[in-house]
Amino acid sequence: MTRRGFATKPEAIEAARELENNSAHGVNVVDNKIPLSDYLIKWLDIVAKRKVRETIFVNYERVVHKKINPLLSHIKFNDLKSAQC
Numbered sequence: 001m002t003r004r005g006f007a008t009k010p011e012a013i014e015a016a017r018e019l020e021n022n023s024a025h026g027v028n029v030v031d032n033k034i035p036l037s038d039y040l041i042k043w044l045d046i047v048a049k050r051k052v053r054e055t056i057f058v059n060y061e062r063v064v065h066k067k068i069n070p071l072l073s074h075i076k077f078n079d080l081k082s083a084q085c
Contacts, residue, residue, distance in 0.1 A: 033077070034076065035076060037068075040068060044060060
C-alpha cells in the first residue's frame with residue numbers, strides 16, 4: 001500500500017481499512033460530485049492497477065481515455081444514468 005497523502009504507512013493502512021469497512025456496510029465512499037472522468041482516473045490508479053494484469057490495465061486505461069472520457073467527462077458521478085452506460 002502506498003502512503004499518498006498520509007504522513008505514515010500505518011495511517012494509510014488505517015484509512016484504507018476504514019474505507020473498506022464503510023463500503024462493506026453500505027456507506028457511500030465515493031464523492032458523488034466529482035466528474036466521472038476524475039473518478040475513472042482514480043479508479044484506474046487505485047483499484048484496477050492493483051487487481052489486473054498489466055496488459056489488461058493498459059486496455060482499461062485506453063478505453064477510459066479514448067472512449068469513455070471524451071463522451072462522458074462532463075457528467076458528475078451522481079448524475080450518471082444507466083442509459084448513458
